[in-house]
Amino acid sequence: MGRRKIEIEIVKDPNTRQVTFSKRRTGLFKKANELSILCGAEIAIVVFSPGNRPYSFGHPGIDVVAAKYLQQEPESSDSQGNLTFDAPSIEKLNLELAEVLAQIQEGEKTETHDEILKQDIVMKLPELKELRDSYKELHDLVKLRLSDMEISECMMLLAQDPVVRIKEKSARKKRRKN
Numbered sequence: 678m679g680r681r682k683i684e685i686e687i688v689k690d691p692n693t694r695q696v697t698f699s700k701r702r703t704g705l706f707k708k709a710n711e712l713s714i715l716c717g718a719e720i721a722i723v724v725f726s727p728g729n730r731p732y733s734f735g736h737p738g739i740d741v742v743a744a745k746y747l748q749q750e751p752e753s754s755d756s757q758g759n760l761t762f763d764a765p766s767i768e769k770l771n772l773e774l775a776e777v778l779a780q781i782q783e784g785e786k787t788e789t790h791d792e793i794l795k796q797d798i799v800m801k802l803p804e805l806k807e808l809r810d811s812y813k814e815l816h817d818l819v820k821l822r823l824s825d826m827e828i829s830e831c832m833m834l835l836a837q838d839p840v841v842r843i844k845e846k847s848a849r850k851k852r853r854k855n
Contacts, residue, residue, distance in 0.1 A: 694727050702726075706734040719745065723831045733835060743832035770815045777808060 688694040702724055709720045713736035721735040721742035733739050 691727070698726055702732055709734050710736065721746070721832065723828070723835060731831075731835070739832070739835055743836050746832060747829060767815055767818060770811050773808065774812060774815075 688697050705722065705724070709722050712718050713720045719736065719742045721739050722733060723739075724732045726732065735742050
């Protein structure tokens with residue numbers, strides 16, 4: 678029969694969600710281990726369960742990878758490893774966005790949309806599309822930076838109080854076998 682393709686959406690039943698989390702977490706950690714062995718990559722993964730319990734995997738270790746990550750310059754760090762964070766262009770885009778929003782608010786206060794179109798105040802369609810694309814790019818960069826900051830925060834918390842659940846589980850399994 679083979680595997681069925683499942684729809685990616687949140688699992689409704691809390692018990693099923695917990696079981697799914699546990700199985701997927703184990704698979705994720707296995708894949709991370711394989712990647713670190715095959716490619717020599719240094720990997721750190723922090724996952725919080727639906728019950729808000731942290732689980733981690735790191736090679737050569739969470740502390741080593743977190744320290745290396747936190748010592749990088751914030752402008753060159755990202756989750757993909759190839760996108761640089763360009764603060765001056767973001768500031769420029771923010772200023773342009775603020776100007777456009779101010780113009781829109783002024784236009785709404787004083788005149789109707791038909792009058793604005795008649796007076797040719799509205800930007801041309803390509804300019805609006807370009808502005809929209811710039812805004813989306815800015816939005817994506819901000820999301821990426823927030824994600825990086827959250828990861829850094831988790832890594833710092835783990836460095837202060839590391840989670841050893843995975844090691845404890847493997848030690849328990851070894852004791853049971855003996």
